[in-house]
Amino acid sequence: MTLVAAIDRDPAEELVSKLCRVVAGFKLGIPLLLRYGAAYAHRLRKLCRDALWIADLKLADIGSTMVASVEPLLGAVDAFIAHAVVGVEGALDQLANTLEEHGTKLVLVVAMSHPGASSLYNKLVEDNIEVARRIRAWGVVAPATMPELVALVRSRLPEVKVFSPGVGAQGAKPGDALCAGADYEIVGRLITSSPDPLEVAKKVLAEQKKRLERCWKP
Amino acid sequence: MTLVAAIDRDPAEELVSKLCRVVAGFKLGIPLLLRYGAAYAHRLRKLCRDALWIADLKLADIGSTMVASVEPLLGAVDAFIAHAVVGVEGALDQLANTLEEHGTKLVLVVAMSHPGASSLYNKLVEDNIEVARRIRAWGVVAPATMPELVALVRSRLPEVKVFSPGVGAQGAKPGDALCAGADYEIVGRLITSSPDPLEVAKKVLAEQKKRLERCWKP
Structure with missing residues (x-):
């Protein structure tokens, strides 16, 4: 399965129950987590226990604060998203250690999907990839809206899971990032x-499949 | 008043009540907000209504997600902290518009305080300062642990409030950042x-004052 549903809004419980059988996982966003607190994530998890659950906190702080931020969510999710750009010493080193102790995965943003990222954040993509390598991140985030960056990340980090946001509202088509080498x-x-999330999810999966059949041909 | 207390842990209510009369404001961190949800921030605010309240979400996402993240906290805080490094178009432009509509201030991180920031994040300090200028941020965050960066930010952005973390546990002394040009x-x-937060806060204020008296002398 190649689709992760980003759950940032209500009715989250209904969405999770409906999508559980067709998606690989769920990405929980800050808006929902802040509104209802960490306990809510533990409740949502129970509605689809075997999916891959990711807390998308976009952590970008000093180590002690990132460690304290993940604590209330440990056990509710399988992975946390943090920003590679904060660097290793005194920041991601501490987060990575804590997550490893708890058997929880680290996913690092190495490039972003919005237009303004090109002139600033994404200039650091090579440094960010190096951070992901040094810290042995399990996964990275690279934008479906910029497939050339997905391909770069894929070539530099062949063993790492690549997650690509930006499909749909931000303009990328289902399968664009998969063709460039993304895993999800x-x-x-x-x-x-x-109005019919399950139907749209199935349609996205079908479009991904169709696109993948074509993208490997010369 | 030149001291903002970072409240990241329990007992938050007791800390706010005790410190209310001596600090300029409170910075609420992600760990506490995630643990208890946004409603908790509204309750804390009531314990010291006239202080400057800052939600330190370290926002670093696309515009729509940052806008959705601040919504449950509007009214509880006077300002939000976001990362300049995400850039303007499709990100900080949308956040800045939403905050302006609600009479709420934007504070941008332009440089960070941990050791690993020097080799990555802080390389973008000039670009980040330019983002703060373009977006007309009310305030910026620059590290007390690196006073040369505080001085740089102060010289480039004379009208902007400068907040400096890193005092105490991270190694900077009270007054170091103020001497370099920080406001708080x-x-x-x-x-x-x-064990006695009020006593320590008063001591920090006294040390800041003492240091400020010396730093302006040649």
Whole structure:
């Protein structure tokens, strides 16, 4: 399965129950987690226990604060997303150690999907990839809206899971990032804002499959 | 008043009540907000209504997600902290518009205080300062542990409030950042982990004052 649903809004419980059988996982966003607190993530998890659950805190702080931030969510999720750009010493080193102790995965943002990222954040993509390598991140986030960056990340980090947001509302088409080498496409509003989220999720999966059949041909 | 207390841990209500009369404001961190949810921030605010309240979400996401993240906290805080490094278009432009509509201030991290920041994040300090200027941020965050960066930010952005974390547990001394041009020093664990937070806060204020008297002399 190649689809991760980004759950940033209500009715989250309904969305999780509906999508459980068709998605690889769920990415829980800050808006929902802040509104309801960490206990809510533990409740949501029970609705689809075997999916890959990711807390998308986009952590970007000193080590002690990132460690304290993940604590209330340990056990509710399988992975946390942090920003590679904060660097290793005194920051991601401490987070990585804590997550490893708890058998929890680290996913690092190495490039972002919005237009303004190109002139600033994404200039650091090579440094960010190096951080992901040094810290042995399990996964990285690279934008479906910029498939050339997905391909770069894929070539530099062949063993790492690549997650690509930006499909749907931000403009990338289902399968674009998979063709460039991503393992999962993250889809939010296209699915969660739809009157029939399950139907849209199935349609995205079908489109991914169709696109993947074509992208490998010369 | 030149001291902002970083409240990241329990007993937050007791800390706020005790410190209310001596600090300029409170910075609420992600660990506490995640643990208890946004409603908790609204309750804390009532314990010291006239202080400057800052939600330190270290926002670093696309615009729509940052906007959705601040929504449950509007009214509880006067300002939000986001990362300049995510850039303007499709990110900070949308956040800045939303905050302006709600009469809420934007504070941007332009440089960070941990050792690993020097080799990555802080390389972008000039670009980050330019983002703060473009987006007309009310304030910026620059590290007390690296006073040369505080001085740089102060010289480039004379009208902007400069907040400096890193005092105490991270090694900077009270007054170091103020001497370099900061408006406020942010102090967390040194105060909040103490058995007598009020006494320590008063001591920090006294040390800041003493240091300020010396730093302006040649």
